[in-house]
Amino acid sequence: MIRLFKHYVPHTVLLLGVIDFAILLLAGEGGWLLRIWQLADDPGPTASRLPNLLAFAVTLELSMIGVGVYTVDALRSLRYAGARLLVAVSLGVLLLALVFFLAPALTFWRSNLLYAMALALAGLGSVRLLLGKVLGSEALKRRVLVLGAGARAARVEALARRPGSGLVIAGFVAMNDGANAVANAVNRDDIANLSSHVLGLGASEVVLALEERRNAIPLADLLRVKTTGVHVIDFSSFLERETGRVDLDSLNPSWLIFSDGFSAGHRLSGIGKRLFDIVVSAAILILTLPLILATAVAIRLESKGPAFFRQRRVGLYGESFEILKLRSMRQDAEVGGVAVWAQENDPRVTRIGAIIRKLRIDELPQTWSVLKGQMSFVGPRPERPQFVADLEARLPYYSERHMVKPGITGWAQINFPYGASISDAREKLEYDLYYAKNYSPFLDVLILLQTVRVVLWPEGAR
Template sequence: MIRENQKTLNKIQVILDLSMVVIALVLAYWLRFLNYEGDHLEFESYIPTLALLVPLHFFLYYFLGLYEARRRKSLSFEVGKIIQANFLSTMILFTLLYIIKEIHYSRQVLIYFVILTSIFTVAERVTLRAILNNIREKGYNKKHVLIVGTGRLARRLANALKENRYLGYEIIGIVDETTSVGKKLAGVTVIGGISDLENIIIESKIDEIFITISTKDYVIFRNIIKICEKSGVRTQIVPDYARFIPAKPQIDEVDGIPLINIRHVPLDNFLKALAKRFFDIAVSFVGLVICLPVFLIIIIGIKVDSPGSVIFSQERVGLNKKNFMMYKFRTMRVQTIEESDKEWTTKEDNRKTRLGNVLRKTSLDELPQLWNVLKGDMSLVGPRPERPFFVEQFKEKIPRYMIKHHVRPGITGWAQVNGWRGDTSIRKRIECDIYYIENWTFMFDLKILVVTVFKGFANENAY
């Protein structure tokens, strides 16, 4: 039911959003040419742009997550994404007009358009939120619900339903056999036991029931469902293994047997992985060609600065836990394998050369990894690969550490642009890596690359 309501609301949202695009263009044209007597294109000439702008806005809004169930996302998040999408669509339109050498369209109209679209769309969404909240506050479309159980799941569910009031659920109380009547859980009162369930459903006019008790109590579980079905109320089961399921689980089936993938990885999709790989190949090839003069300067500098090889190769753990050799410009004095593979680099590490310290600070030592990307060992964006020695340690100490190997490692990543690099928290780094893995989109990769260019290369934790 929650998903059905969300789908209906999304359809309304799409219609309203795209209506704002049309209205904004009409008003932008009117504002620009009201009482204007000079030569200009008639409005009919601007109508074809709607064939581009309407689907483009829908695509960008969808791509930026404006039609997802946002739940705890703030209004400011929504406003930021709307402005971002509208700006991108206008830039695309400007670029297209430049390519086809269309000089008669009024740029002022298009500037008015992006401003008005942003204002109208934000106002429309704020208004829709206010209307929905007003409907809920007046008691319309509310569902009176009951929670069965007083465990950890019941507490989480009670808090979630109260925080997301737009869903329209009003918790009447909690039913549990092991907790005394009158006791409160997450601000909700226990109003009876399982034996009282049927009477409570009738007297309190319950619409829906959430069962949070463990399925190991099979007899009690079956009895609760029997009472719910007899009373004609909708029943939702909160599985007691929910803590193992991510925010976006992937549901599949084999011959009617349901399967829940506890770690949804968008890049498991062949087409998405192929698109990312093509992008990696194109950018790494161009990057290697462009960086050749820089490579030459660094190579000469390393040779002059200290004896030893120019390129430093080191075994790292990559996609599907397979080892590969990762390349970097040498930034330290020549070491034994024991030193290089089992010692962590620190801020005042005396193994670094003078030039090596500069290369590490600016991350220029990572440039040879463009070759790793071209070969397919790495990607431009992904979790940073680690040495086998440390992987064996971290997988025992850091929960979910090995999940990072579900995708190709990257030259840069979400953890790195957020400052988690060098000798910093491994747990925080893994949190960022898992967020990236579960929420990957092409636009997310572009965002990380752009942020890397502006603040990711030179970082205080890069040493």
């Protein structure tokens, strides 16, 4: 994987994204030239229309990211990718209409746009047809040697077997630190020179997956391996990179303290994030006010009780605040004010509530909290004080998620279904810690784009 702005991007995704962007530029130019040819006119130099071509390519590329064209399923299935490409291009047409309205100088003629879209679909589909097998082949995967043969090594092996995995196991070296949990592990005592063994297997990376690290880390071996140019990575960092979350089972405080990250409080990025929140939240409140009011009327007509409700949540640095939401459950959903986890097919959800939950309309009033500065658009979801007190007692490092401002959407929300148990909360915490540790404006933009996919295909919405 390649680390861009502190976030890990698979090589195959980056390669395909670059190829796609080039195709979009060529499709835009092709559509332009085709229309000029029909008119028997002079096309002029390409540089004169470069802003138009960039607007076309960037808008469609963002749309493709948003609907999940670069997910594992899309990379593995041509049919799945084709369906997502159609949605991306359709959404791209709507976004381009907005771009052309705001910046008329970037406008394509309608016929140009039609030709460019057709060429783009043909080009993007052809690339996936031609490169589909190559993108998933072992030739583009990292070869990893694992130092260790216990439970941790078995986890590395399981990750390598996942569909869409970007790595292949070159071998295991048993370090005499416990019982073996993987097959075909070579004992360290049987290897005369570990660095030669690593190079002989063609490994580009060594993962330190020891069960017991105290006085067991082979420093001399690792130093020699490192000086040969092979990357050496510890188990926790490896899991963070491969899974997109901070693994609580292997975590220790020193790793959190000495690893890079946790820079969400940097002044410049913080100012930019706040300005974005103010501008966008104000725009959303103005644009969606008719929808919010119409939904409120529908809620009142269906069931007794107020259309809006306030609920206390825990925010930045553990301070509580009130959020405003459209009511999606019965008025008596929580007897005596006792907090209850939402469940799949929850009987307390009304008919209108089921619709607005899937479309995330019930979340729109929370933009008021964003405008006031109590929340951000991107961040860990704020939980209720009753749940927080219980989770802090049960889950290590849970309070660390409150070191960043809570959000309407977040890294956990786009990667994990709606949490309804302690085990779910634990896994969501691992994603929240990854976000807090690796925050950057780039990651925020990525999350906002992929929220489109969650809204269009609302898996796990409750």
